[in-house]
Amino acid sequence: MAATDPAVAADPFLPALYRVARTRRELADTVTLELLPLEGVRPDFAPGQFNMLYAFGVGEAAISISGDAAEGAAFVHTVRNVGAVSGALARMRPGATLGLRGPFGTGWPVAAAEGADVVIVAGGLGLAPLRPAIRHILNHRRRYGRVVLLFGSRNPGEMLFRRELERWRQRLDVEIGVTVDHADPSWRGNVGVVPSLIRHASFDPHEAVAFVCGPEVMMRFTATALLAAGMGGERIWLSMERNMKCAIGLCGHCQFGPTFICKDGPVMRHDVIGGLLSVREI
Amino acid sequence: MGTNVTIARDGLQALIEALRADGREVIGPTVREGAIIYDAIRDIADLPAGWTDRQEAGRYGLEQRADGALFGYTVGPHAWKQFLFPARETLWTMRRTGDGAEVTDGATPASRHAFIGVRSCELHAIAIQDKVFVSGPYPDTNYRARRADAFIVAVNCGQAGNTCFCVSMRTGPKVEGGFDLSLTELLDDTRHDFLIAIGSEAGAAIMQHVPHRPATAADLSAADSAVARAAAGIGRHLQTEGLKQALQAAPEHRRWDEVAARCLTCGNCTMVCPTCFCTTVRDHTDLAGNTARRVREWDSCFTLDFSYIHGGSVRHAPRARYRQWLTHKLANWIDQFGTSGCVGCGRCITWCPVGIDITEEAAAIANAPAAAREAHHEGA
Numbered sequence: 001m002a003a004t005d006p007a008v009a010a011d012p013f014l015p016a017l018y019r020v021a022r023t024r025r026e027l028a029d030t031v032t033l034e035l036l037p038l039e040g041v042r043p044d045f046a047p048g049q050f051n052m053l054y055a056f057g058v059g060e061a062a063i064s065i066s067g068d069a070a071e072g073a074a075f076v077h078t079v080r081n082v083g084a085v086s087g088a089l090a091r092m093r094p095g096a097t098l099g100l101r102g103p104f105g106t107g108w109p110v111a112a113a114e115g116a117d118v119v120i121v122a123g124g125l126g127l128a129p130l131r132p133a134i135r136h137i138l139n140h141r142r143r144y145g146r147v148v149l150l151f152g153s154r155n156p157g158e159m160l161f162r163r164e165l166e167r168w169r170q171r172l173d174v175e176i177g178v179t180v181d182h183a184d185p186s187w188r189g190n191v192g193v194v195p196s197l198i199r200h201a202s203f204d205p206h207e208a209v210a211f212v213c214g215p216e217v218m219m220r221f222t223a224t225a226l227l228a229a230g231m232g233g234e235r236i237w238l239s240m241e242r243n244m245k246c247a248i249g250l251c252g253h254c255q256f257g258p259t260f261i262c263k264d265g266p267v268m269r270h271d272v273i274g275g276l277l278s279v280r281e282i
Numbered sequence: 283m284g285t286n287v288t289i290a291r292d293g294l295q296a297l298i299e300a301l302r303a304d305g306r307e308v309i310g311p312t313v314r315e316g317a318i319i320y321d322a323i324r325d326i327a328d329l330p331a332g333w334t335d336r337q338e339a340g341r342y343g344l345e346q347r348a349d350g351a352l353f354g355y356t357v358g359p360h361a362w363k364q365f366l367f368p369a370r371e372t373l374w375t376m377r378r379t380g381d382g383a384e385v386t387d388g389a390t391p392a393s394r395h396a397f398i399g400v401r402s403c404e405l406h407a408i409a410i411q412d413k414v415f416v417s418g419p420y421p422d423t424n425y426r427a428r429r430a431d432a433f434i435v436a437v438n439c440g441q442a443g444n445t446c447f448c449v450s451m452r453t454g455p456k457v458e459g460g461f462d463l464s465l466t467e468l469l470d471d472t473r474h475d476f477l478i479a480i481g482s483e484a485g486a487a488i489m490q491h492v493p494h495r496p497a498t499a500a501d502l503s504a505a506d507s508a509v510a511r512a513a514a515g516i517g518r519h520l521q522t523e524g525l526k527q528a529l530q531a532a533p534e535h536r537r538w539d540e541v542a543a544r545c546l547t548c549g550n551c552t553m554v555c556p557t558c559f560c561t562t563v564r565d566h567t568d569l570a571g572n573t574a575r576r577v578r579e580w581d582s583c584f585t586l587d588f589s590y591i592h593g594g595s596v597r598h599a600p601r602a603r604y605r606q607w608l609t610h611k612l613a614n615w616i617d618q619f620g621t622s623g624c625v626g627c628g629r630c631i632t633w634c635p636v637g638i639d640i641t642e643e644a645a646a647i648a649n650a651p652a653a654a655r656e657a658h659h660e661g662a
Contacts, residue, residue: 012420013373013578017383038382056376056383057567057574082592097382243591245563248420251581252560253588255610258530258617263419279533281602 012248015054015099018042020092021074026160029081030125031090032066034074035100042075046107047132048211048239048267051075052247054099055088062244063089064129064266065103069136075100078128078160104247106267108133108211108237117145117203119231121222123152123194123214127160129239129266130213134168141173145208148201150177152194152218156187177201194218195225205230211267213239220277223270233271240265240273257282284480286497291474293492294352295326297435297463300491301396306433309365310398311355316344318358320365323398330355337443337517337628340637350474353399353467356443357627361556362404365395366428367411373563373576388575389424396433400461402454403446403625405436407556409460413619414559433484436461440469440508444517445628447641451520453625455512463488466505477505518628520641521648522612528648529613533605537646542601544636549582551630551638552607557623560588583607612644 018035025031035053036042047069054060061083067076081090092098110133118137122130137144149168153159159180169176177197179190190197194214210231212222219238226236242261245251254261257276259268276282289297301308302324310323313330323329334347335355347354372388400408412429415422439455448454457464462485466477477497480486552558562581567574581588584603589596597603615623624640631639 011374011387011389011423013576014385014387015374015376017385019382054376056378057565057571059565060563086592097378099376099383099385241591242596243589245561245581249418250415250420250422250559251562252583253562253581255606255614258614260618281597281599282533282606 012101013246015052015060015101018075018098018100020094020096020098023092023094026078027080027158029090030078030160031081032076032078033089033092034067034072034076035098036074037100038097042073043103045069045075045103045132047110047136048107048129049103049105050129050247050266051077051100051102051104052244053077053079053085053089054101055085055092056098058088059085060099060101060245061085061089062104062247062262064239066128066131068139069132070139071135078125080125101247104262106265108267109209110136113209114143115145117148117208119148119150119198119201119203119208119210119226121150121194121198121210121212121214121226123218123222124154124158125160126214126218126239127151130211131161131164133211138168138171138174146175146203147173148175148177148203150179150194150197150201152179152181152197152214155180155182156184175201193221195221198222198225198229206232208235210236212236216241216277223274223277227270233274234269236270237267238270238273239267285486286502287478287480287489287494288468288497288501289476289478289492289494291326291352291476293494294476296492297488298323298326298398300488301433303491304394304396304433304488306394306396308396308398309362311353311358313344317342318344318355320358320360320362320397320399326352329353334441335443337445337632338637339445339631339639340634342632349469351440351467351469353437353465354440356439356441356446357401357404357629359554359629359633361554361627361629362397362400362408363411363556365397366408366432367415367425367559369580371424371578373578375573375575378572389427393428394431394433395428396435398435398437399465400434400436401439401627402436402457403448403451403627404556405434405457405460406451406453406625407627408434410557410619410621410623410625411559413621414557417619433488434461434463436464436481438464438466438505438509439512440467442512442515442517443628443632445631445639446516447518447520447626447628449513449516449519449626450522450641451622451624451626455516456509461485466508468501468504468508475501477501518631518639518641520624520626520644522622525644525648526613526616528651529609529644532647532651533609535647535651537643537650538601538605540646541604541638541643542599544638545600545604546635547584547600547603548635549584550633550635551640552582552584553580554629554633555611556625556627556629557611558582562587583610608640608643611640
């Protein structure tokens with residue numbers, strides 16, 4: 001096969017072939033896929049990085065890695081069916097073959113955050129790219145100060161990783177706040193947007209580091225709340241999303257001001273990109 | 283290298299033949315459908331002898347010259363980009379097999395090109411695309427192979443176009459480097475010769491097959507005055523000092539609305555631009571659904587699809603799309619690649635169907651930085 005030729009393997013556009021080993025339905029439109037390479041072992045990755053997943057004949061999409069970086073032989077991706085490619089990926093069954101390029105992009109600064117309080121703020125599917133960082137931090141819990149996880153969903157039925165969230169909640173060394181935009185009769189928790197949880201969370205704003213991922217409007221208001229709490233923009237990290245065709249800085253699609261989300265991001269510092277977040281249609 | 287020699291008009295024929303004998307496909311200017319375009323040439327007769335172009339914002343036309351100059355035009359709708367970075371290219375093909383799939387590389391063997399008639403602005407455009415495609419952590423291997431194999435015969439401009447502004451961008455009109463050979467056309471009532479500067483060992487090797495004589499002081503001074511004439515005739519000017527900061531600080535400038543009222547978002551400017559590098563990818567599948575060919579194509583930031591993510595396009599309004607193009611080209615490019623993305627060739631001005639002039643739009647923002655539109659932010 002061509003991919004074994006080193007000259008060809010150097011072509012960053014060529015995907016490696018992976019097989020769906022397991023699938024798990026998370027929500028009505030969201031599936032977690034475990035992907036094993038047909039040849040060799042999966043490359044190492046950093047929490048926060050993404051892969052380009054290719055569905056045969058349909059196309060390629062940038063999907064963040066949602067699995068534990070230190071565990072298992074598979075790449076784990078959580079995919080929501082929002083278009084042709086993500087729909088084809090979300091419908092894949094065990095045994096299906098797909099193309100994969102990656103990992104690409106910057107990760108959450110889990111090593112640099114050691115010794116500090118960590119505030120993790122997720123909105124909706126934004127919990128998926130944060131999960132590798134959460135797993136890492138909980139697996140090395142003593143290296144960090146206070147750990148706060150704040151998570152908002154549209155409604156209780158769309159709450160991602162709910163069982164895992166319950167397991168995290170049972171730990172005494174993590175402060176967890178969960179909220180929904182719209183409650184249903186079964187819901188007894190917070191109602192409101194996730195930034196509203198920040199002022200109730202206990203962390204040292206001058207020492208803490210924040211990891212934020214969710215819809216762009218949610219990240220903007222979360223950053224505003226964190227700044228209001230006294231946190232510096234250089235301690236707030238956001239995971240950005242834009243249309244992406246190549247993931248290697250050549251196609252031009254993911255530009256966000258002077259940055260390329262694929263190679264300067266997706267995880268970027270608020271003091272670097274914060275000014276752009278308030279510009280419409282940038 | 284650095285040597286100057288002189289050849290007669292016939293010597294150019296010998297040069298084309300020597301490049302072909304070297305196994306190269308020779309690409310040069312030729313007249314087709316009322317424009318000077320770049321295509322395969324076999325003979326000096328293919329060159330646009332006696333033609334010139336008249337360009338204005340939104341206008342282009344060919345006219346007969348009084349003389350028989352071979353390079354007496356400026357630049358047309360084509361750039362050399364199409365040969366180094368084809369508009370459509372197969373990246374790879376995937377075939378379903380019994381228990382999976384296999385991938386084969388789609389790269390076609392790079393043709394060994396020789397380009398004849400590369401202007402100084404175009405040499406700078408190629409150097410800019412080198413930075414985009416080769417200098418990053420993931421070089422484009424196909425581009426790199428084609429670029430390494432290209433033999434470049436540059437030509438000094440003897441006249442300027444109305445939409446040119448290379449002097450502002452410090453990209454011309456004099457060819458300074460990045461060529462194997464460079465030509466200056468020496469044409470008057472008594473002679474039709476070319477001064478040749480040899481810029482590389484490959485250039486020196488080819489010249490062994492081309493009859494030439496040492497350049498005289500008179501040849502050199504005639505060449506200098508031809509280039510000086512072009513520099514003096516430059517049609518437009520772009521004030522670059524402080525422009526990057528002005529553009530990056532003005533995403534809400536009123537001028538974006540004004541230009542968006544004229545802009546058709548057709549993307550012509552991006553298609554004729556010699557540095558625009560954006561692409562998209564499409565899958566071409568066979569009827570049985572067993573083979574998928576992944577094809578990369580030039581794309582334009584003026585399309586709605588360009589910025590589409592689930593839920594809609596990020597840059598929906600024409601003002602946002604024009605702003606992205608101009609701000610990227612003249613400002614963000616400098617952060618990304620250490621150089622402006624503009625070489626002052628004027629193609630985007632000439633080929634804009636409504637004659638939008640990048641120099642005018644940039645100046646409008648740089649000269650009135652405070653003219654912000656009313657706050658247009660999402661509610662807080």
